[in-house]
Amino acid sequence: MIARGVWQLEQFGRFVGFVALTLAVLPRAVVERFGEVLWQFEQVAVKSLPIVLGAGTSVGLVTWLQTHRLLVANGAESALPSFLAVAVVVEIGPVLAGVLVASRMGAGLAAELGSMRLNEEIEARIVLGADPVPSLVAPRAIACALAVPLLTVLIDASALLGALVGEVTAGKLSPLLFWRDSLVFLRLSDVIPATLKTAVFGLLVGLIGCWTGLNADRSTEAVGRAATLGVVRATLAVFAANVILVPCIQLATEALGLGLL
Amino acid sequence: MGRWRALANAAFALAVLALGGFGLYQVATRRWHVQPTFHVQVKFSTVSGLEAGHRVRLQGMDAGVVEQVVAPGKPGEPVELVMRLDQRLRHLVRSDAIARILAEGMVGARVVEITPGRPDAPLVAEGGAIESEPPVELSDLMKRTGASLQKLDDLTRTAKTGLEEINAIAGSIREGKGSLGKFVGDEAAYQSLMSLTHRGERTLSAMEDNLAALKRTWPLSRYSDSRSFFEREKVLYQPGSRRDSRLFRDEELFEPGRAILTPVGRTRLDEVGRWCKQASQPQSEVVIAAFTNDDHDVDLAEVLTQEQADSVRKYLIEKHGIDSAGWFRSRKVAAVGFGTQVLRQQDPSLAQLPPRRVEIILFTPQT
Numbered sequence: 266m267i268a269r270g271v272w273q274l275e276q277f278g279r280f281v282g283f284v285a286l287t288l289a290v291l292p293r294a295v296v297e298r299f300g301e302v303l304w305q306f307e308q309v310a311v312k313s314l315p316i317v318l319g320a321g322t323s324v325g326l327v328t329w330l331q332t333h334r335l336l337v338a339n340g341a342e343s344a345l346p347s348f349l350a351v352a353v354v355v356e357i358g359p360v361l362a363g364v365l366v367a368s369r370m371g372a373g374l375a376a377e378l379g380s381m382r383l384n385e386e387i388e389a390r391i392v393l394g395a396d397p398v399p400s401l402v403a404p405r406a407i408a409c410a411l412a413v414p415l416l417t418v419l420i421d422a423s424a425l426l427g428a429l430v431g432e433v434t435a436g437k438l439s440p441l442l443f444w445r446d447s448l449v450f451l452r453l454s455d456v457i458p459a460t461l462k463t464a465v466f467g468l469l470v471g472l473i474g475c476w477t478g479l480n481a482d483r484s485t486e487a488v489g490r491a492a493t494l495g496v497v498r499a500t501l502a503v504f505a506a507n508v509i510l511v512p513c514i515q516l517a518t519e520a521l522g523l524g525l526l
Numbered sequence: 527m528g529r530w531r532a533l534a535n536a537a538f539a540l541a542v543l544a545l546g547g548f549g550l551y552q553v554a555t556r557r558w559h560v561q562p563t564f565h566v567q568v569k570f571s572t573v574s575g576l577e578a579g580h581r582v583r584l585q586g587m588d589a590g591v592v593e594q595v596v597a598p599g600k601p602g603e604p605v606e607l608v609m610r611l612d613q614r615l616r617h618l619v620r621s622d623a624i625a626r627i628l629a630e631g632m633v634g635a636r637v638v639e640i641t642p643g644r645p646d647a648p649l650v651a652e653g654g655a656i657e658s659e660p661p662v663e664l665s666d667l668m669k670r671t672g673a674s675l676q677k678l679d680d681l682t683r684t685a686k687t688g689l690e691e692i693n694a695i696a697g698s699i700r701e702g703k704g705s706l707g708k709f710v711g712d713e714a715a716y717q718s719l720m721s722l723t724h725r726g727e728r729t730l731s732a733m734e735d736n737l738a739a740l741k742r743t744w745p746l747s748r749y750s751d752s753r754s755f756f757e758r759e760k761v762l763y764q765p766g767s768r769r770d771s772r773l774f775r776d777e778e779l780f781e782p783g784r785a786i787l788t789p790v791g792r793t794r795l796d797e798v799g800r801w802c803k804q805a806s807q808p809q810s811e812v813v814i815a816a817f818t819n820d821d822h823d824v825d826l827a828e829v830l831t832q833e834q835a836d837s838v839r840k841y842l843i844e845k846h847g848i849d850s851a852g853w854f855r856s857r858k859v860a861a862v863g864f865g866t867q868v869l870r871q872q873d874p875s876l877a878q879l880p881p882r883r884v885e886i887i888l889f890t891p892q893t
Contacts, residue, residue, distance in 0.1 A: 303527060453554055
């Protein structure tokens, strides 16, 4: 029991070292392996487009439907856009983007690196002098970190669009009024940190996916397990990071006096 | 990766960044980060939960945001708000503009509402101060409501005391206490009061009769006649009626100096009776007026003319029934002896009438 706890602690220590190493080589990797970064970015961002847009529109529309019913019952229908925009832009959009990327890339990266390890491709790279961290992990991590904020913007936009579709179909507000109202409670000090924090989500997803794949056992089953584990770990990491980041951001805004913006 | 593919990726990234930038710009616009703005400060004794970032309105228009809430340095000093307002609305904000804090909508978000001020006042300077109006606090309102309720309560108590007193009085009356109570409770007292009232009425009417009789008794009659001088004359003055009359000298009807009808007189009166019957309208009225000249004593002349008029009336009623009009209605037939009196207001055509005469006048109301 204790041995297992110690082992897990050891694994965590290895992971921290892995993260530190990756962060250290990150800037160099961007410059030296830009093609690889771009390729991975395409994998993460462009190929996530359908799921992101679909999820965003669906969430916006459904949020509108549920909130609309409640607010109409209380005669506060016109307050809907402002509440909905705050909910979507400040919290739902970023978390949804993080979770979607975690499920998609957590599995993908773990499986990819796991099968590389199964094929002894990693060892071959090491022998050829290409360390896996700068050559494989860093481009993937940075691509994820860059892609998720962009996906967040897309989710926000598509969710607002979905809500607008609901409003135009069944509501009373005109699109222009909807747009102007939805901006009422938004502050730059909320919107910018909320969007930028998703870069951390992306980075965590990339790191955890790669770590899980690199540490998989050498068997086909293990690759499958690694994929599942990658999704679970990445998603949990996104939620945990959100919990930690939100108070930190609020404290930071307060301390810097940016809450007035 | 091919060149075009890389370019497509870059285009994708740029497009999304542009979208995000547009959104940020819109948010910034809505909070007046990017437009030209100016600053105004205002002091409030309480800001009722207003914070930096709450909106400012000018005549209800969205005009800016609260940039800063400056806490007072010492107790008793007001809180200072610094507001960022749209430069395009600057010409409306005069130095006598008034700011108020209002609650907005169901959620209770606060807004600062600015009323622009007079057009001849100077424009407020950058960072200048404007007037404030204290916000309506719910607690103040409750306090005032409480005071009003207290007053209402006092009033109710007073009214209640008054009612209780009235009730007590009513109760004691019901129980027969006090003089009013005894009276109210006693049937016999009521009956005696009622009989007293009836007796009083009877007495009064009897007294009236007696007085009337007294007035006709000489010598009081002279006094009362001179007083009723004009009233007697009113019998002949009926402006609302058509006046038809038959005139007889008294020697045509009566034995000289008497009130006894001669046979000739009777035949004359028969004619008159027929004439009256012909003109029998229900509301018509017959007045028999007898006059004489001043050969006689005044009092005797009164008696003579009255008796002459009465005998004419009696003959016409008994013989011709002129006092009835139709089967059921009766007609007023008045006999008045005027004595030696000369009527004041005479038709000029009647000026040459013989002084000793009997006039039978039929008044038919013209409706």
